[in-house]
Amino acid sequence: MPYCTNCGKKLEDGEVCSCTAQTQEAAVQNEPPVQQAQQVNTNDQQPYSGAPQYGQPYNGGMQPPPYPNNGQPYPNQYPYPGPQGYQYAYDGQMLPPPPKKSKAWILAIVIPLGIVALMIIVILAAIFVPAMLGYTKKSKQSTMNSRASTIFKAANTAMVELDEEGAKVDGVYIISSDQTRNTAVPFDIKEFYELEARYYDEINEYDYFIVFNKGCAVYSAVSDSWDDKKSYIGSYPSGGTSGARLYSPDGSAETADDRDTLADLYRDALNKVR
Structure with a gap:
């Protein structure tokens, strides 16, 4: 027949001594209350510095962008090896470069001006070249x-x-x-x-x-x-x-x-x- 280890009281099989039950209850009451883990709102977290927003809400926050460098960001760079300020598509792929500005307007101005200048030169040459040749001929003849x-x-x-x-x-x-x-x-x-x-x-x-x-x-x-x-x-x-x-x-x-x-x-x- 078992006995209580605290007070020596004779106990039946499976019986718990009252002194032991009171001690356990007091110990439970004296324990500090378990604080509920504060749920982290990942919505307040900032994404990777300098990176654009990616993805849809994920577990209360923004889905982090994928990194092609074995899952790690490139050091001192944006998440993708592109120039600073480069725009990326929704899936993180690089967009094609923006179209270059057309310079056709320069040709539209230069070509007509060049044609006009050439016409002026031709007209002046038609006027002055014969005159110069005639002057040269007269000068040599006079000599x-x-x-x-x-x-x-x-x-x-x-x-x-x-x-x-x-x-x-x-x-x-x-x-x-x-x-x-x-x-x-x-x-x-x-x-x-x-x-x-x-x-x-x-x-x-x-x-x-x-x-x-x-x-x-x-x-x-x-x-x-x-x-x-x-x-x-x-x-x-x-x-x-x-x-x-x-x-x-x-x-x-x-x-x-x-x-x-x-x-x-x-x-x-x-x-x-x-």
């Missing part, structure tokens, strides 16, 4: 005419000295820079060349011929080449800026053709002298 005049004057001065020295200067003849083209010269041509170079020291730099009549120069023509059709020809008397004049015994003013060379003018003068 060659001036050289022909200088040669004409130097030849007449040389003839005066030859006449004073008693040389025979009468007749109609041609003296040229190319001695093979001289025709019917009645005096020592070497002395004439020396006197001529004295009065025009650049005369040996050009090709020329001079027509004489009765001891006086009546016509001269000069160029940079005998046979070059692109070389300008100057003459005295001159034809002005329109071109060189042909030799004329009667003094008529006949202008040489643009395609004529100095050799052509020489042959024309030779035929007239003969």
Whole structure:
């Protein structure tokens, strides 16, 4: 038969002593009340710093976004490896980049302005290029005419000295820079060349011929080449800026053709002298 361990009272099988029951009840009353666990409202929790809101309410809070980095956020980055401020779709996937702003309006302005500028340039070129070419041509022609005049004057001065020295200067003849083209010269041509170079020291730099009549120069023509059709020809008397004049015994003013060379003018003068 069992006995109470506290008071020694004899107990029946399964009986609990009253002193033991009172002790357990007092112990229960003395225990502090169990505080009810405070339910955490996850609605007040903030999602991952810098991340947009994802998902629907989940257990009282927002469903956390999935992270592709083995379930962990990327360090010092947004949840996804995109640029800061990049927008993501509802399922967390990156959205396609926004369309670039069209710059067609720039072309719409630049192209018409470019066409207008090009038209202006073409118009100005059509006006000024011929004028410039004409001015260049006239300038070169005037330069060659001036050289022909200088040669004409130097030849007449040389003839005066030859006449004073008693040389025979009468007749109609041609003296040229190319001695093979001289025709019917009645005096020592070497002395004439020396006197001529004295009065025009650049005369040996050009090709020329001079027509004489009765001891006086009546016509001269000069160029940079005998046979070059692109070389300008100057003459005295001159034809002005329109071109060189042909030799004329009667003094008529006949202008040489643009395609004529100095050799052509020489042959024309030779035929007239003969």
